[in-house]
Amino acid sequence: xxxxxxxxxxxxxxxxxxxxxxxxxxxxxxxxxxxxxxxxxxxxxxxxxxxxxxxxxxxxxxxxxxxxxxxxxxxxxxxxxxxxxxxxxxxxxxxxxxxxxxxxxxxxxxxx
Numbered sequence: 798x799x800x801x802x803x804x805x806x807x808x809x810x811x812x813x814x815x816x817x818x819x820x821x822x823x824x825x826x827x828x829x830x831x832x833x834x835x836x837x838x839x840x841x842x843x844x845x846x847x848x849x850x851x852x853x854x855x856x857x858x859x860x861x862x863x864x865x866x867x868x869x870x871x872x873x874x875x876x877x878x879x880x881x882x883x884x885x886x887x888x889x890x891x892x893x894x895x896x897x898x899x900x901x902x903x904x905x906x907x908x909x
Contacts, residue, residue: 799834800843801860801867804897805851806830808890809883810906814843814852816880825877825906826870828884833871834864849891863897874905 806829814830815823822836823843832843834855844852853860890896 798839798854798856799837799864800832800839800841800852801834801855801857801864802829802831803851803853803859803863804829804895804901805849805891806847807896807900808893809849809851809887811848811851811883811887812877812880813846813848815877817842817846818878821876821878822871823877824871824874826874827902827904827906828900829902830877831867831870831874834868836871870903875907877906 808828810829812830819840819842820836820838822833824831824833832852841854844854855861855864893900
């Protein structure tokens with residue numbers, strides 16, 4: 798049961814989860830993170846670290862539509878292993894609905 802990053806992460810991109818991941822299975826896009834489901838060891842330490850609750854187990858109904866998206870982009874985007882500052886306007890985006898359809902970027906992050 799891997800964990801999945803949901804659309805809540807879009808434009809927020811807090812990286813608290815990255816800091817605690819023991820297997821470095823997070824990958825960085827321009828405006829969100831994803832988890833590689835084959836690398837995730839299902840430990841769950843990332844889930845409570847996310848301040849906007851954007852990480853859920855793949856058994857959660859919110860995860861179903863984004864599991865394959867997490868897989869696809871984790872194979873394209875750079876791995877991120879260290880916490881970095883969230884975007885300056887992250888708090889303004891945390892409760893915005895329909896972020897995937899309206900704000901998702903398929904561009905990679907800088908991976909730093």
